[in-house]
Amino acid sequence: MKRIIGYLLMCFITYPLSAQFNSEEVQREMNEGTLAGFGTSQVKDTYLSPFNYSGWGARILNERMSLLRRMNFFRQQIISVDISSTQNPAENVNDFGAFVDYSLTYYYRIRTGNNFSLLPGASAHLMGGFIYNTRNGNNPLSAKVDIDLGLSVIMLYTFRIKKYPLTLRYQADIPLGGIFFSPPYGISYYEMFNEGNRSEIIAFNSFHNKLALKNYATVDIPVHGSTLRLGYLSSLYYSDTNQIDTRILSNTFMIGWVKKFVLR
């Protein structure tokens, strides 16, 4: 595991440096897509409650995909903001969640046919947010901050229905390891932030205490010289640290537009 993370760190340190030396010819083309949508959300955080809360979620996602001059390399940046409102099984308490995700991923494209491309990549991911329980007194909030390195893969398939060219994309992101905010089992935010006991609140994370997976599928449809994008994002986050279990699951259907920029 340490070796994989070492490679990923080298990738993120050395690739941007080498790219800077050729800055005048780095980017040729960029797609920017902005999507918004609604879906379902399920939240369980045993710091707040032993039970699963379910309800709705909404997400805004901005994605920038750049083709780099270096042949077959792509850079993707995704910023995603999602909020959720969920209820306990008795439907008398609400959790509100709000999260911001940022990921930076470099891909290498492997063409496996005229219409199909496979892009494996390595990513850095930053996530921050909170779950707020409307009824709890001194433990109303569970904050989340994660910094990860991970793997990503994109599969692209282009085809036509009659005369319309369509592009299907499936993307999966999975973090391999990193660090995250991990407060001890029964500590209060009063002790951590009012009294300053922050000695054991950061922990290393990997598959032994965290599993996160994002499945992202889109279809691009040309409409009157522009491109409509329909998307589906499934996000699973599971962590088990200091005997605090967190599970956040969302399924979001999104719609938005894609703009293409040519940078010469």
Added chain:
Amino acid sequence: MNRLLTSVGLMMILFAYGCEMVDEFDTSPRRNFDACWKILDENYCFFDYKQIDWNSLYGKYSMQINESTDERELFQVLASMTQELQDGHVNVISKYYFSSYEGWFQYHPANFNWSVIQNYYRDGERSGDYDEIRYALLAGGQIGYIYYGSFDESILESELNKIFGTFKDCKGLIVDVRDNGGGSLTNSDRLASRFLDTKTLCGYIQHKTGKGHNDFSEPYPLYLEPSHGDLWLKQVIVLTNRRCFSATNNFVSKMRVLPNVRTLGGSTGGGSGFPFTSELPNGWRIRFSTSPILDINKQHTEFGIEPDIPVTLTSEDIEKQKDTLIETAIQLLLTSD
């Protein structure tokens, strides 16, 4: 190749759906009883200090639960079981019922009479728009008096400056927190920070590090820092009674560390566990102490803090519309150097 990649993609989507989580609303008396017992078993912090055998209490109260137990009966069983913890911070709360242990103040002298106290600040000022904070000059302006009735109410630093400005020519100050049942530690610390000029160790806090009854962190020191506003470094007497609970118990624990402070009246009510909230499958709320706050000697104050100067409000003084505690404090402050 295509088939392989398609299969991998489908597997990942199915995996995400396979992790669907389900918890259903459940009014089963057995499941709710077990959930209540388990939440306290894994989180309550005073089992050993109070020498409570939680497993034997499971046997005692579990026998009273069966599938025909109705909602009211279930509540009564949970209330009785949680009252064995002798902790005012432990509550079971349903839509219609509220259980609370009241032994921490029952059977103790009240040491407080609201109508008598009003005589002392009737001619004084009420602090701005605050309901719970009153202050006045007593003994011909020689003694300052402030009553803080609930630390649920926060006060601005500018208001505290105004109050302490009023007291600047006084010889001593009475801080009356009788019948203050607690509230926010931030508010109690804000007031306490007016009575010291250097950062001072005033206690410790622990938290649970696991689900075992003895899984505790090392005591973490709690310091009180002086306010940036007007300070009061002359003599102070804090008036206490049994209804000083939770954050007020903590306020008294911190104040008595300071060299210019004495406490007078009755024992406080305790409540030194920092409470968390959880819930049962039927949606009822449960509150419980989870982090012990210790005094400067690393001792629990869960059952209260004895005053430096024990004084009881007498019925003779009440008849004369006098407060024995305030009168004693005035005399002590006027005669002390």
